[in-house]
Amino acid sequence: MNLFQLRAFDAVAREGSFTRAAARLFISQPAVTGHVKMLEEHYQITLLRRTARRVELTQEGIQLAAITRAMFGLVEEAQALLESNRQLLTGRLEVAADGPHRVMPMIASLRARYPGVVVNLRLGNAQETLAALLSEHADVAVMTEVEPRKGLRLQEMPPSQICALVPQGHSLAGKRIDINQLDQQIMVLREPSSITRRTFDKACEQAGVQPRVLLELDSREAVTEAVAADLGIGIVSSVELSHDPRVIAVPIVGEGLTNRHMIGCLERRSESRLIAAFMALDGRVDSA
Template identity: 40%
Template sequence: MAVSNAQLRAFHAVAQQGSFTRAAERLCLSQPAVSDQVRKLEELFGVLLFHRTKRSVQLTELGEQLLGITQRLYAVVAEAQELLSSSRALQSGSLTLAVDSPVHVLPFIAAFNARYPGIRFNLVTGNTDEALARLFAYQADFAVLGRPVTDENLLSHVLSSAPLVAFVGLEHPWAGRESIVLADLDDTPLVLRERGSMTRQMIEDELRREGLRVRSALEVEGREAVFEMVAAGLGVGIVSAAEFGSSRAMRALPILDCQQRMTETLVCRRDQGSRRIIATFLEVVRSNSGG
């Protein structure tokens, strides 16, 4: 029994898109054609790869295992295509970046696009743990992590390092202050990001190191949600100074005795580092950041 590339591509597209309709659009095929390829693959081996309902498509346990294989397979296919076309300039293609906040990579994307305007960038947002997971699952070419890394399987470049700051809405009692200390945050209602966020981990570590109480008034997903809740007066937020910006209707408060700094690190898989598009983006980042 030989599995065909068409069957694997159809399975891979459905697994990645979570939908037969979106997979068909991605492959430029009809939905019945994609469904037929997946059905033939399942019938060939007598297995079930997806749980299907009228509203959703979910991978079975076996489907999850096969997706791990096809992710590696098509990453190698992309590498082969780049090798075979390496004599040409980077005229087309795409890079996917899994980022906690896009602010750290936007200048490098702009510099890269100035040289290679045919390259398309896809930015996927999530916390540090999610970004790293996407990278190792071959769902992203680069990840931006809120911490330094020493993993020998990764190539890395530090983009920035900045202190943590607290911030409050303009109606908050602290809005007239110039700064705070960690003791001010003792048992103070905080608006915290989801677990897996390095900002959250760092401020919790700082408070506990000083024997102070961590009080979460709200837990939300994503940095923008934190800004919205703080602006509404629902608590104190914590963010890297580099990510606060200057135009928000909120007050940034340096934490004078906070020892932690948020280090943003760009990483890619070492086994993907020879791909021309990845190596070139790394070169642009290093040449434009003095690294």
């Protein structure tokens, strides 16, 4: 069995691309392609389906990828252990997050302490971020409203507050809004699957408040633009505030208007030095 071929396959399976796999391994794309091709030809098996836009794993490829992820994960842990006496931490850390606002300052803090570390960041929604961690496509993850489960180590971060987003000059700007004031107000909100939206909807239900949701949008940037255009009141998490002079965030007073944020890793990998270094970060960011 050729470990170079398995390493090339594992990189393609993790990255979903021959180009990104080559960058991960610091070799040429033709070399990666050649290694995978020889592996498939030697064992007379198809591991990958190549299309014009993406690379997909076959059923056999999925089974092999589960093995190679575990195998090379242990290799990386052994390397980290052997390098533990180095003055400067080096290596590569795969980070997943369900938004950029919390994780970017954490990455900056990590890089300031350990400039030799290479970080690969994957951004997605809450479900995609948790799935990346559980499938070992990510070493650590910054997540929102994740329930504890066996084999997962979660570390609490400071919570965030749900705020109303209004145009500058709005009658509610500069005040604290009671959630009851939003009853029958015209609002522009994220899609129902958004965690911020789910938290707000649940708080409204508990308070007996019924906003008039006339526009649903798939990004916080779109919500900001809609509010700036005076299409309605928006909702945003206090950790996602942008410095846009056209809009202002106003705290909402009411029950259940906070979100819990966590740093997570797999329990069995929590002693990895790189992972432990990231888990030790405070995770606090300015919300002003």
